Amino acid sequence: MLKRLTSRALVYGPLSFFVLISLYPLIWLLFYSFKNNEEIFSTNVFGIPKNWRFENYNNAFGAFDLLAYFKNSLIVSIGTVVFTCILALMFSYAAARMRWRFANASRIYMTVGMFIPMQIILIPLLIMERTMHLQNSYLAVIVPYVAFQLSFATIIFYAFFRSLPYEIEESAAIDGASVYTIFFRIMVPLVKPAIASVSIFVFLFSWNEFLIALIMISDNALKTLPLGLLYFQTQFGSDWGAMGAVMVISTVPTILVYLLFSEQIEKALSVSSAVKG
Amino acid sequence: MTHKAKYNLALLIFTVPTLLFFTVIVIIPILQTFQKSFFDWDGLSPATFIGLDNYTRLLDDDTFWVSLKNGLIFAFVLVVYQIGIGTLLAIALSSKGLKAHKFFRTSYFVPVVLSGVVVSQLWIAIYNADGGLINSVFAMLGFNYEQAWLSGEHTSIWAIAFSAAWHNLGIQFVLIYTAIKSIPEHLYEAAKIDGAPFWKMHWKITIPLLSETYKFCLIIAITGGLNAFQNMYVMTNGGPGNISFTLTFMMYKAAFRSGEYGYGSAAAAILVIECLLFTILINRFLAREKITY
Numbered sequence: 001m002l003k004r005l006t007s008r009a010l011v012y013g014p015l016s017f018f019v020l021i022s023l024y025p026l027i028w029l030l031f032y033s034f035k036n037n038e039e040i041f042s043t044n045v046f047g048i049p050k051n052w053r054f055e056n057y058n059n060a061f062g063a064f065d066l067l068a069y070f071k072n073s074l075i076v077s078i079g080t081v082v083f084t085c086i087l088a089l090m091f092s093y094a095a096a097r098m099r100w101r102f103a104n105a106s107r108i109y110m111t112v113g114m115f116i117p118m119q120i121i122l123i124p125l126l127i128m129e130r131t132m133h134l135q136n137s138y139l140a141v142i143v144p145y146v147a148f149q150l151s152f153a154t155i156i157f158y159a160f161f162r163s164l165p166y167e168i169e170e171s172a173a174i175d176g177a178s179v180y181t182i183f184f185r186i187m188v189p190l191v192k193p194a195i196a197s198v199s200i201f202v203f204l205f206s207w208n209e210f211l212i213a214l215i216m217i218s219d220n221a222l223k224t225l226p227l228g229l230l231y232f233q234t235q236f237g238s239d240w241g242a243m244g245a246v247m248v249i250s251t252v253p254t255i256l257v258y259l260l261f262s263e264q265i266e267k268a269l270s271v272s273s274a275v276k277g
Numbered sequence: 278m279t280h281k282a283k284y285n286l287a288l289l290i291f292t293v294p295t296l297l298f299f300t301v302i303v304i305i306p307i308l309q310t311f312q313k314s315f316f317d318w319d320g321l322s323p324a325t326f327i328g329l330d331n332y333t334r335l336l337d338d339d340t341f342w343v344s345l346k347n348g349l350i351f352a353f354v355l356v357v358y359q360i361g362i363g364t365l366l367a368i369a370l371s372s373k374g375l376k377a378h379k380f381f382r383t384s385y386f387v388p389v390v391l392s393g394v395v396v397s398q399l400w401i402a403i404y405n406a407d408g409g410l411i412n413s414v415f416a417m418l419g420f421n422y423e424q425a426w427l428s429g430e431h432t433s434i435w436a437i438a439f440s441a442a443w444h445n446l447g448i449q450f451v452l453i454y455t456a457i458k459s460i461p462e463h464l465y466e467a468a469k470i471d472g473a474p475f476w477k478m479h480w481k482i483t484i485p486l487l488s489e490t491y492k493f494c495l496i497i498a499i500t501g502g503l504n505a506f507q508n509m510y511v512m513t514n515g516g517p518g519n520i521s522f523t524l525t526f527m528m529y530k531a532a533f534r535s536g537e538y539g540y541g542s543a544a545a546a547i548l549v550i551e552c553l554l555f556t557i558l559i560n561r562f563l564a565r566e567k568i569t570y
Contacts, residue, residue: 007475011369018366019384022446026387028410029399041408046417091295098288106296113303115556117504119525120545123313123532124306127320147302150295179287208393210507211525215533226394230511233398240402247395258390262383269448270455 033057033244040240053241060245063236068221069228069250073207075138076224080145080206081199087146088153088198089191093183095154096161097169107158113151118144119211126215140216141224145206153198156271160194161187197268200261207254225250307549314543319536331543341544344522347434348551351523352502354438359449360494364487367454368479382454386447393444397511400440401427404512427513433521437508445501449494456490457483492563499559500552524548 032040033056034049044050094100095107125144126135134140164187172182188195210226217223223231232246258265314331318324335341370381388396403410406425415422426436460483468478506525513521515530522530524544532541 011372011375015366015369015381018362018446019381021443022384022388025399025403025410025443026391028403032402040402041405045408045410045413087295087298090291094288094291098284098291100288106292110295110299112307113299115553116303116307116549117500117525117552119504119506119528120310120549121303121306122528123320123538123542123545124309125302126533128306144302147299150299150303154295179284183291204390210393210510211529214510226392226507229392229394229398233511243398244402247398251391251395254390254392255387258387259383262386266382266386266451266455269451 029244030248033241033248035241035244037238037240040244056241056245057249059236059239059242060249063242064228064232064246064249066228066246066249069223069225070253072138072222073225076141076145076213077203077206079138079142080149081202083142083146084149084153084202085195085198088150088157089188089195090183091150092154092157092161093187096158097164097187098179107154110154111151113148114155118148121148122212122215125212129216135216136219136222138222141206141209141213144212144216145202145209149202149205153202156194156198157191160191164190193267193271196264197271200265200268310542310545310549313539314546316539316542318539318542320532320538324539327539331540334540335543335547340519340522340527341524343519344524344527344544345547345551347521348503348505348523348548350434350502351438351441351505352499352555354435355442355445355498355502356495358439358442359446359498360453360491363446363449363453363494364484366450367457368483370454371457372475382451385450388444389447391444393507394511396440396444397508400436400443401512403440404436427521428517430520433513433517437512437521438502438505440512441501441505441508449498452490452494453487456487460486488563492559495559495563496556499555503548503551503555524551 028046031047031049034052034054035044035056036053039045039049091110092107095103095110121144129135129140134143168186168190169182172186177185207224208226209224213224213227214230217227220231229246229250233243236242236246313324315326315328316324317327317330366381366385370378391399404426406412406423406428409426411426412423424432426432429436464482464486465478468482473481503523504525505523506529509515509521509523509526510529515522515526524547528541528544528548530541531537531544
């Protein structure tokens with residue numbers, strides 16, 4: 001009995017310790033978003049705020065155009081997801097299910113983006129976007145995001161299309177269905193789990209991407225959330241409470257989305273690793 | 278139109294846009310970066326070919342060696358914390374009869390959904406030299422270990438890397454945890470009958486079966502570490518001096534701050550070679566054959 005108790009403690013102890021490490025910084029952030037500088041760094045570092053300074057949130061909302069940054073990030077992320085899925089689905093279907101000489105070679109060609117860090121294209125990309133006057137537009141970031149996410153997306157979709165039985169298309173073709181009907185009506189609906197998985201990943205990636213957005217977008221009205229946060233930091237960096245409030249406001253929606261969809265997100269993660277292994 | 282022609286037309290419609298787009302935005306720029314790394318170029322006027330000069334200049338540049346070392350430290354911290362601790366947590370959590378699975382899993386994963394910039398800004402406050410969270414914990418415990426974490430010569434890159442490791446522990450944890458969950462129970466039965474101790478059983482059975490998962494995890498962790506940029510950009514701006522530079526940061530500074538596009542391209546080229554090298558090594562040393570149960 002005692003042995004059982006200690007072995008339980010040996011399991012629960014470390015597990016709980018890392019819960020503390022993962023969550024306490026976030027709770028600490030929530031607390032300090034209601035404190036002033038003195039409380040945050042000297043008089044009340046760890047605990048619940050003694051008096052709740054809601055004015056931090058007022059100041060934050062006043063100076064930080066959260067809605068605009070959110071809107072920009074949403075447009076960029078949804079645009080990236082939609083274009084990535086359309087292009088990758090069409091290509092992967094052709095590579096996995098249609099008969100042509102370069103099917104395999106072109107599939108391997110498309111995976112290059114997985115093994116190459118995205119930064120390498122940044123310098124030529126900037127020159128390209130400069131000559132095409134694409135800088136400071138949503139497309140300035142959507143185009144490179146889509147191009148680099150294509151590799152990951154085609155790997156996942158290809159694996160899914162390959163796993164479907166060939167009889168599906170054969171019987172549809174006998175019924176006189178065209179390639180397009182087979183693709184849109186039959187094949188795409190069959191790989192919905194893969195589409196969900198790819199969408200979640202591509203969305204998270206574009207929601208958080210920083211370096212390309214930093215180089216391509218300088219117009220404040222088009223900045224995505226990460227850039228907006230950085231801008232706020234340079235303006236109000238010494239007011240830690242208001243800074244904390246901005247961080248909380250910009251984080252709460254994503255945490256809510258995660259708590260709502262946590263099962264799907266975890267499933268999506270394991271689907272993609274299983275495919276890639 | 279004949280059936281054959283229709284089929285070929287569909288094939289073109291399905292493949293050409295994607296292949297063309299990928300080639301123009303990814304492949305050609307990659308080649309241009311390598312090409313431009315042999316040029317002296319300010320991004321505006323015509324480039325002059327200078328052979329290997331950018332590369333020899335890199336080898337003489339102290340910042341290059343600091344950047345290279347920092348990338349390796351960053352990758353090391355990610356591997357140890359995310360894969361090492363992630364494995365221990367996943368094994369512990371998959372032991373039978375444990376309560377509150379969901380709570381533990383969710384807790385480890387929550388930081389993942391934060392924006393990277395928020396994480397960096399949060400950890401600036403945590404590492405703050407005057408009364409930041411870490412120094413306050415040390416003060417409370419009575420250790421005389423308080424310091425300026427982000428500006429210390431020996432602590433800066435480790436501190437930045439740890440904040441990144443903290444951010445994405447959940448991804449690696451979930452990958453490893455789901456892989457462990459898919460190992461069939463009967464593989465452990467013989468070990469249990471022999472009375473093998475808990476950790477030994479997992480060392481001998483679980484870890485070897487995870488080699489495919491580890492391959493994937495190692496590639497994300499190591500290339501993620503070598504590529505690091507946003508963390509130091511927000512937390513220290515590479516400084517003080519050059520102590521928290523990485524190769525991406527070096528490329529950024531050279532190209533977009535000093536207008537030395539050729540030199541920046543050389544730094545980017547080295548980064549790509551480094552990432553490819555690690556990917557090849559990982560693929561070589563971890564089992565290639567797929568495991569089926």
